[in-house]
Amino acid sequence: MKKIDKSALFLKEHLDLFRCPVCASDFKNVIGNQLICGENHTYNLSKKGTIYFLMKPSKTEYSREMLLSRQRIAKMGFWKPMLDVLYPLINKNNGVTLDAGCGEGAHSAYLKEKGLKGPVIAFDISKEGINLGAATYSSPFFVVADLAQSPFQTSKFDTILNILSPSNYDEFDRLLKENGRVIKVVPGKNYLTELRSFQTLSKQTYSNEEVKNKFMEHFKNVENYPVNYTVELTDEEISDFLKMTPLAWNIDIPKTKYEKLRRITIDMEILVGNKTIEE
Ligand SMILES: C[S@@+](CC[C@H](N)C(=O)[O-])C[C@H]1O[C@@H](n2cnc3c(N)ncnc32)[C@H](O)[C@@H]1O
Ligand SMILES: [Zn+2]
Numbered sequence: 001m002k003k004i005d006k007s008a009l010f011l012k013e014h015l016d017l018f019r020c021p022v023c024a025s026d027f028k029n030v031i032g033n034q035l036i037c038g039e040n041h042t043y044n045l046s047k048k049g050t051i052y053f054l055m056k057p058s059k060t061e062y063s064r065e066m067l068l069s070r071q072r073i074a075k076m077g078f079w080k081p082m083l084d085v086l087y088p089l090i091n092k093n094n095g096v097t098l099d100a101g102c103g104e105g106a107h108s109a110y111l112k113e114k115g116l117k118g119p120v121i122a123f124d125i126s127k128e129g130i131n132l133g134a135a136t137y138s139s140p141f142f143v144v145a146d147l148a149q150s151p152f153q154t155s156k157f158d159t160i161l162n163i164l165s166p167s168n169y170d171e172f173d174r175l176l177k178e179n180g181r182v183i184k185v186v187p188g189k190n191y192l193t194e195l196r197s198f199q200t201l202s203k204q205t206y207s208n209e210e211v212k213n214k215f216m217e218h219f220k221n222v223e224n225y226p227v228n229y230t231v232e233l234t235d236e237e238i239s240d241f242l243k244m245t246p247l248a249w250n251i252d253i254p255k256t257k258y259e260k261l262r263r264i265t266i267d268m269e270i271l272v273g274n275k276t277i278e279e
Pocket of ligand 2: 020021022023024025037038039040041
């Protein structure tokens with residue numbers, strides 16, 4: 001089946017998960033490849049099976065080249081140990097999952113491939129990221145949208161995934177079901193420490209305290225799963241690694257220094273929080 005037809009089917013089946021980002025009314029219908037809201041605002045499915053919901057194009061700092069590098073790094077298993085810890089945390093729910101700020105979607109695609117059940121929608125403000133994801137993976141369902149004006153219906157999501165991405169907790173609350181939860185992945189203080197050592201002194205240390213405190217103030221029953229491991233990179237992978245992370249964009253690291261980046265530390269925390277108190 002063509003991607004566009006597969007996506008039209010997904011939309012028909014899960015129309016209740018979406019709402020118009022302009023007028024917030026329900027979507028009544030998918031006619032052909034067009035989604036139409038109660039106020040007649042229309043959104044077209046692209047050939048790749050994605051939907052574009054932005055009111056105006058957004059300029060993001062992530063170029064296609066950077067996204068391709070990020071995708072190759074994902075493919076070589078850079079985040080796999082973290083995702084393997086995350087998977088059982090999300091799968092408990094077996095419900096509807098939203099990946100907020102999915103980039104090129106490798107994480108959701110991996111979780112889906114691993115057996116994640118239920119519909120998974122992945123969205124990002126970067127059209128390039130969504131296009132690349134939709135061209136590469138058959139699942140999740142990919143959407144271009146802004147967290148600040150999201151095209152999703154109120155109280156329909158069991159899990160919101162938020163991996164190394166910005167968040168909007170008020171919007172997350174609106175989208176989550178009463179017993180829904182957010183799984184947020186944040187860098188720990190030693191995340192990519194080998195790369196940080198090339199940075200100016202002020203950027204060599206990092207603390208996630210503020211982010212964590214904000215999460216704990218907002219959500220209930222917060223659990224914290226630290227994940228620590230190292231990844232060995234080849235020269236080619238080091239080049240991709242340097243392109244894919246904003247942390248390296250302002251520094252020039254010659255190949256003669258690659259030995260210092262041969263083994264990279266991944267230090268992350270997976271925060272899980274409930275919208276309401278779980279009995
Ligand atoms: C560091 S990337 C992480 C991407 C992906 N989760 C990953 O781990 O590979 C942060 C992502 O957040 C997205 N983003 C930033 N602001 C956003 C917004 N307002 N709405 C949706 N996505 C946004 C960016 O486009 C980018 O893809
Ligand atoms: Zn509308």
